[in-house]
Amino acid sequence: MSIEINARHLHLVSHKLCPYVQRSVITLIEKGVPYTRTDIDLAAKPEWFRELSPTGKVPLLQIDHRHTLFESAVICEYLDEITxxxxxxxxxxxxxxxxxxxxxxxxxxxxxxxxxxxxYEVDFDAARQALRERFLRLEPVIAAPYFTGTAFGLVDAVYGPIFRYFDVFESRTDLGIFDGLPNVQHWRQSLRQRESVRQAVDPDYPQALIAFVQARNSWLARLLQPEHAAL
Ligand SMILES: N[C@@H](CCC(=O)N[C@@H](CS)C(=O)NCC(=O)O)C(=O)O
Known part of the structure; x- marks a missing residue:
């Protein structure tokens, strides 16, 4: 790591469930870069955040209290380039x-x-099918255990948080999205075990995600109810 980055103060403005924030955190952890983090309530955005963020979205990366970066892909590439x-x-x-x-x-x-x-179930099934089609596309592309083989990269930092959703959902209901996709399943397993991916969220993430979905009163919310899961 360069001396310059060690001397810089990096502050990540975050939300505890946001998958785009998680990409940035995974990159920071992979790079061993020290940073501070502030989680905000997206339903009641603080005034200082509104002033800083052109899009009103997290993550934001503040550098030395002077510069602000938005858009997770840009933040990840910046972190990659300075280390x-x-x-x-x-x-x-x-x-x-x-x-x-x-x-x-x-x-x-x-x-x-x-x-x-x-x-409604019909819209839920359409989304589930569309997701399966995306992973069917990924199946022949993945080298496994990571996207390009043994080296962890930025693509992996993006898909770790994606698979985390399914780890939580599938603890209560079977979605069948990854059936018959061995490369995707291997990749998912490797990312679940990666230390940076694990550390990118709090231990109460599964409960917080389930509560977030259940507050939406959607079809998935019904499937995630414990009484449904027990059936
Ligand atoms: N393209 C953005 C997307 C970020 C994003 O959608 N963040 C969500 C939380 S996961 C957000 O801040 N939403 C607040 C809002 O839209 O008001 C990125 O990659 O950083």
């Missing part, structure tokens, strides 16, 4: 391909939001 041991390939085509799969991961996150917001 050693790159998490993106050097070669331009491969680098572009990794960025494309990172974008793909953001589209997967939008589908996950569709899944947990769907009020």
């Amino acid at each position: 050693e041991k790159p998490l993106l390939p050097e070669e331009p085509l491969q680098r572009a391909q990794h960025r494309a799969w990172i974008e793909f991961g953001s589209a997967v996150l939008n589908l996950i939001a569709r899944l947990y917001n769907a009020g």
